[in-house]
Amino acid sequence: AQLKADDFDWKAIFAEGVRWFHSGGIFAALSDTTPEVIVAGMKAAKAAGAVVSFDLNYRAKLWNIRGGHEHGVKTLEPILQHVDVLVGNEEDLQMGLGIPGPEVEAKSALDPSAFVSMIGKVTKKQPNIKVVATTLREVHSTNRHGWSAVAWINGEVAQAPIRDLDVYDRVGGGDGFAAGLFYGLLQGASPDEAVRLGWAHGALLTTYPGDTTMASLDQVKALAKGGSARIQR
Template identity: 70%
Template structure:
């Protein structure tokens, strides 16, 4: 048992996320400045977890987000339907010139010693316009939701998005749902709305409503202002670095029941060492460490979160839940795009120590 008191009665949704949807333009190995064509990936840190849980793990999931009435919006809606995620849209009209827009993410994957590059156009983003009152939480939660999730990227989009997260979390708690939050600290986003002081104030108010926190030691230190070891002076794979920060987190936020993160040592763009850890109700759990041959690293952390949450929702032991998150995050880095292409049996097999030998 994982001691989170997750609802076991009939619920319309197992999982609901709140965040902004984006579309990522990906020319693959070609640097973006040299690109002549690209793939379009629909994603969003919070949405990715919903999509992974629906498509790979077969849970009933939803996303509360902004949607714009224009062709890019129609493309995004189609991908959401394809993933099997139930949408709750706040609609915006596009003026034909300036927006509001679905944000664009530009990336190339890099190779070997050449690092991946990611940059953004979040100008006049519909997601940043979301505010308290935009969703009828009472109606959404009336049919039952087991787990509610949001993240730090959405919190940093504007003055109003963090307030919406808190509103949603409080409605989720009142309805008996577990609440999780992925810190996902992004310095550039927070600098635009007040810097570290603003970050700590906003993130702190959000985390007061959270049961399960996802974030590495740098997220904890920069996002929450928790003191801890120098993250640049220690091994990225040392779980003790992460666990030393946990005491400060749970002392400051006694409502926190679980904290989880991935551990990644990057040797080159395509060679990583990968592990994960969970602290749950005072107990520590550590995954194996595995070598990754990475195709596309974006979304690996969201893949970990999805597998971990699936394990917890379905009553697996903390060790099993951690292994499922570790395995699914690892598999996700072998696919193009931000969301999963894995099958549950593949995740289960790898979590139990399966190999990459050919399946005949």
Template identity: 60%
Template structure:
């Protein structure tokens, strides 16, 4: 059965389930030498909803945990700015230990110095979520066209995977497409049972999924799917054949999957990347152009790709055009500070169509 997307008017075009975080970013200064920093509101699952709302004009929502303290107030304000409808399970902070909105620390690196990312997810409110915390029937009243979650949220606790599946089943019951970004993070899975549990949990979730986002490493480490042999590793990063070979193996094990997509990135330095993307949909293969990126902030590029591709599909664009929109939006997102978009749809369409970086007058 091909991927079927609702075309009727719904209250929500897109709903994500995940964790909100705030990222402290000192720019190119190593964090240990930082004197000040920008605060970015983020979250792998939320970012896609924010991008689809702010750039692409869709009606989006996020189901997540919220803490009633000043950090929570800051996060809620940023969510409102991006136009995302919020469905919160509220937690009261005890004034000392939490529950907390997680903190992500990063610096962007520069040239030969790589970016660095580390976390404080102790007593995180999102890890306390469980089945029953969200009334899916009420949230999806009026219809929902697309439901999305990801592997970062799944890794936060033993209860989160069941909540993801609960949301997916509710979304499928009323005709929504279900997508999942594997976003495999070994550091996070280490705290809830390690690689073995990651494979067990993610395979259980992916059995409910229509659309999968993830690269060959995500599928190998997150799903335990064996990949094709790569003889020259340095040539593999932009080689679509490696990814398509991985997809064939994945779809054999998960015949419910109708779409798989990922970005391909060759990192020459912190600021110079080659960027491409591939899409497998209903048995057909699609490959984007390749661009050379001058990167300001790489965090969020993958979520930008997911948002552009999902928008293209929801808007009824052909698969190749949808892929190119995702590729273009992800590329543009790396030229902004922060994790979420500052692009316009016109800019994304223009770049996807091959417009260069000449001044616009």
């Protein structure tokens, strides 16, 4: 929370060949200086030709400490102007960008229609954004979840399959999805393939304790192609 933008030698960092820069709304809400750190990093990333992503992760309790919802939207505005890839569900988009909620009512937690209906509002406010993505989760019980994901990528909507998961620890599934999606985009995968890679990695991560992945790339690719989430030995 005490970090400042000039605490980093951004030019030296990106001179090492960094291809992707990621940050999120929780870090942005920690103090008055953390948004400045994010913007400085994003500007340096853009100058170096790297992709910039941001996970809205809107947390009302954190923003209430900083000055409330209006302050949160005002703080996130200059950050979002530099973003290529945005991660967040309907509520994150509504609260983080200060835009109206979905005009379409989802039939279930796994129905992407409400999320997709908000993309036009997002890109109208921030036309620089090329990708908007989120996970879809329906909780049947503590350890049984329905799981899917959806992304709007350069005008194309791609949705992952719906699968019931035996969940060991739900924490980190969304971050796992983002990591897999980013990997796919970096590798030049199609929108459908990139979303499936994110979906598969997020699904596998929920089968491990904690929020650190233990999945191998081969396991992620196998599940993304329709294989089993069982551990490969």
